[in-house]
Amino acid sequence: MTTLAAPPQPATVGDDAFVEAPSRPFAILAEFDNVTDVISATQAAYDAGYRKMDVHTPFPIHGIDEALGVRPTILPWIVLLAGLTGMALGLVMTSYTMGMVDAPLPGVPVALEPYPYLISGKPYWSLAAYIPVIFELTIMFSAYTAVFAMFFLNKLPMLYNPLFQSDLMRRATDDRFVLSIEAADRNFDEQQTAAFLKDKGALNTDIVNY
Amino acid sequence: MAHHATATLTDADTAVLGNRAGKAFMPLLGVGAVCLLVALIFALFFPDGIDRFGFAYLTAYAFCFAIVLGCLFFTIITTLFRAGWSGMVRRIAETFAACVPTMAVLFIPLAVFVATGSGSPYIWAKDAEHGGHHATLEQDGSGSPVGAVAVIAEQADGHGEAGGESGDDHDVDHASDHGAHHGPPSFIGNNNPDDWGTWYSGAVEYYMGVKYPWFEKWFWALRWVVYFAAFALIGVGYWKLSVKQDATADPSLTNTREKYAPASVIAFALLVTFMSTDLLMSIDPVFFSTMFAIIFFANAFTAGLATMILVITVLRKRGYLPNVTTEHFHDLGKLLFAFVFFWGYVSFSQFMLIWYASLPETTYWFEIRGVTTVAGTFFDGGTGGGGGSDPAAPTFNSGWSWVALFLLFFHLFLPFAILLSKHVKRHPFWRVVMAVWMLVVVYVDLYWYVMPMFSSPSIGLDMLPIDLLTLAGMVCLLLAAALKRAARHSLVAKNDPRMHESLALDTNVWAPVHAD
Numbered sequence: 001m002t003t004l005a006a007p008p009q010p011a012t013v014g015d016d017a018f019v020e021a022p023s024r025p026f027a028i029l030a031e032f033d034n035v036t037d038v039i040s041a042t043q044a045a046y047d048a049g050y051r052k053m054d055v056h057t058p059f060p061i062h063g064i065d066e067a068l069g070v071r072p073t074i075l076p077w078i079v080l081l082a083g084l085t086g087m088a089l090g091l092v093m094t095s096y097t098m099g100m101v102d103a104p105l106p107g108v109p110v111a112l113e114p115y116p117y118l119i120s121g122k123p124y125w126s127l128a129a130y131i132p133v134i135f136e137l138t139i140m141f142s143a144y145t146a147v148f149a150m151f152f153l154n155k156l157p158m159l160y161n162p163l164f165q166s167d168l169m170r171r172a173t174d175d176r177f178v179l180s181i182e183a184a185d186r187n188f189d190e191q192q193t194a195a196f197l198k199d200k201g202a203l204n205t206d207i208v209n210y
Numbered sequence: 211m212a213h214h215a216t217a218t219l220t221d222a223d224t225a226v227l228g229n230r231a232g233k234a235f236m237p238l239l240g241v242g243a244v245c246l247l248v249a250l251i252f253a254l255f256f257p258d259g260i261d262r263f264g265f266a267y268l269t270a271y272a273f274c275f276a277i278v279l280g281c282l283f284f285t286i287i288t289t290l291f292r293a294g295w296s297g298m299v300r301r302i303a304e305t306f307a308a309c310v311p312t313m314a315v316l317f318i319p320l321a322v323f324v325a326t327g328s329g330s331p332y333i334w335a336k337d338a339e340h341g342g343h344h345a346t347l348e349q350d351g352s353g354s355p356v357g358a359v360a361v362i363a364e365q366a367d368g369h370g371e372a373g374g375e376s377g378d379d380h381d382v383d384h385a386s387d388h389g390a391h392h393g394p395p396s397f398i399g400n401n402n403p404d405d406w407g408t409w410y411s412g413a414v415e416y417y418m419g420v421k422y423p424w425f426e427k428w429f430w431a432l433r434w435v436v437y438f439a440a441f442a443l444i445g446v447g448y449w450k451l452s453v454k455q456d457a458t459a460d461p462s463l464t465n466t467r468e469k470y471a472p473a474s475v476i477a478f479a480l481l482v483t484f485m486s487t488d489l490l491m492s493i494d495p496v497f498f499s500t501m502f503a504i505i506f507f508a509n510a511f512t513a514g515l516a517t518m519i520l521v522i523t524v525l526r527k528r529g530y531l532p533n534v535t536t537e538h539f540h541d542l543g544k545l546l547f548a549f550v551f552f553w554g555y556v557s558f559s560q561f562m563l564i565w566y567a568s569l570p571e572t573t574y575w576f577e578i579r580g581v582t583t584v585a586g587t588f589f590d591g592g593t594g595g596g597g598g599s600d601p602a603a604p605t606f607n608s609g610w611s612w613v614a615l616f617l618l619f620f621h622l623f624l625p626f627a628i629l630l631s632k633h634v635k636r637h638p639f640w641r642v643v644m645a646v647w648m649l650v651v652v653y654v655d656l657y658w659y660v661m662p663m664f665s666s667p668s669i670g671l672d673m674l675p676i677d678l679l680t681l682a683g684m685v686c687l688l689l690a691a692a693l694k695r696a697a698r699h700s701l702v703a704k705n706d707p708r709m710h711e712s713l714a715l716d717t718n719v720w721a722p723v724h725a726d
Contacts, residue, residue: 062716128565129562129566
């Protein structure tokens with residue numbers, strides 16, 4: 001955001017055909033060695049106006065969602081919508097294939113014509129017999145949507161994250177708690193943010209470039 | 211925030227009700243006894259009021275037993291899973307689960323109904339002197355008194371002897387309602403809608419023979435002794451181990467509880483299966499459904515959870531249990547929500563299987579409960595009100611249909627949609643509304659199982675006060691019993707070794723085993 005890459009030089013003949021863009025910061029990392037410090041630092045960062053931040057910890061921490069100001073996910077609403085879609089689709093499919101006895105629709109290809117089947121003397125349109133189909137489609141749509149919408153909302157699968165360059169991140173899976181503030185945050189400033197985090201008890205800070 | 215990991219049990223959490231329970235105990239006992247007495251007196255004003263009282267008593271009894279068994283299941287299933295979250299609320303469940311002996315005492319009136327042989331609420335207990343279906347067969351083609359069961363059983367190969375024995379015991383009177391019927395009495399294939407009464411009395415005889423000796427009184431009494439002994443062993447046993455830990459703070463008592471939990475859960479499953487069959491399904495000896503017991507179980511757990519939510523809310527209003535937080539209510543609400551749908555799932559399974567198989571010996575069970583698209587039945591000559599022998603007669607497709615539809619919407623669709631939201635489960639007012647709602651629909655569900663046997667096709671609302679008074683009385687007596695159990699002990703299993711997990715419960719985040 002701060003420094004845009006300079007326009008690449010025209011390629012010259014030889015080994016310098018590819019010019020590396022000058023690096024620009026992606027995020028700043030701050031290392032803590034206990035839960036209380038990382039939560040209070042996160043809360044302080046939130047109060048100071050930082051929003052594009054995350055905390056990387058070896059285990060889930062109670063209260064970190066509140067400190068980060070994580071807003072409730074919209075995933076449940078997506079799943080609800082998918083479930084209702086599955087339900088409607090199940091109802092329409094069963095009613096169309098089994099229930100449309102007397103109405104060959106004009107223009108419908110033979111392969112897509114209704115296929116009413118007489119089963120143990122029941123009426124063709126029998127809601128009780130359709131319920132399992134409707135139920136299963138509702139469940140299937142909800143379950144698959146829950147999984148894949150979660151992937152989508154979490155930007156998964158993400159094979160590379162610039163944060164992995166920092167040595168600080170190695171211990172985030174072991175015995176350190178790492179707070180990261182992205183350079184894209186409107187309050188981000190390399191020096192000031194680093195000083196702020198030091199002030200809030202960070203053991204170390206590290207700038208990660210793209 | 212992480213700070214609530216430091217929460218500890220306060221004096222208000224571990225308070226003992228003591229004498230304060232006594233103030234509510236006597237009024238509850240008194241109101242309960244008066245309600246039952248008034249219901250009984252009210253019943254005397256109706257010609258068949260005492261029979262109705264039997265059915266009302268059975269419904270109310272099943273409702274209260276459902277609460278006790280739901281709490282018993284909560285106790286053993288959380289112990290089986292070594293649940294940490296439930297520590298703050300477990301004692302409430304244990305207290306109700308320990309009320310099995312009270313339920314055994316309250317069972318005595320039902321035993322009296324069976325012993326007197328009035329046929330209410332259990333038709334199989336009807337004696338000959340009450341004009342029941344055990345009266346002597348006057349004429350049956352051959353002229354010799356032969357039980358219908360024997361005849362049918364002889365037709366079906368291999369059952370002749372056993373059927374004959376029971377047939378001798380249960381001679382049948384078909385002459386009164388059976389004049390035009392020739393040949394051996396049989397209900398199978400009898401599709402004449404004018405003849406439904408004959409069909410049913412024949413079916414009762416036949417299935418009592420098939421199910422012999424299930425409906426023998428001695429066997430019935432023996433089973434109930436086993437049910438109460440086993441339930442009391444589990445319910446009172448777990449409660450005793452829990453209150454013992456209050457005094458000794460011995461964590462090995464938790465090991466003992468967990469050691470017996472798997473066997474208790476298996477025993478619970480078997481006992482509830484047979485017990486609900488005996489308590490509710492056997493009011494109709496013809497009907498059979500393998501789903502019935504599990505529907506009762508779904509109702510029982512629903513009622514148990516709703517009762518726990520309400521009791522804890524009342525206690526918190528009075529200043530007890532301050533460490534039961536929204537998180538605990540949220541978890542109880544999740545279970546309640548799950549079992550709303552579980553009830554719908556198993557109830558629909560029962561309906562769909564019976565509807566698909568379309569066997570007369572099971573479809574009639576739904577028919578007399580109003581679940582039928584057939585406008586006309588034997589009551590109106592099969593033509594749908596107007597064309598039969600009695601044009602004014604009601605059909606099954608009447609009052610009970612509304613109850614069935616009520617259950618579909620208010621026991622399944624609406625509470626499912628409402629409890630889906632976590633805001634409802636966490637809201638202090640709406641979660642109470644939903645708990646009361648679920649208790650009401652569980653009672654209506656049990657009512658719908660029991661009462662049509664007495665009054666269908668009519669819904670019989672003229673004697674509704676008997677039902678409601680009996681219900682109020684029985685619930686008061688159960689609460690009095692639970693209060694007496696609770697009075698001398700802490701309201702929380704205060705020395706539970708997993709209490710710190712329950713105190714630190716935060717359902718917003720997955721909780722590590724050792725929160726601190």
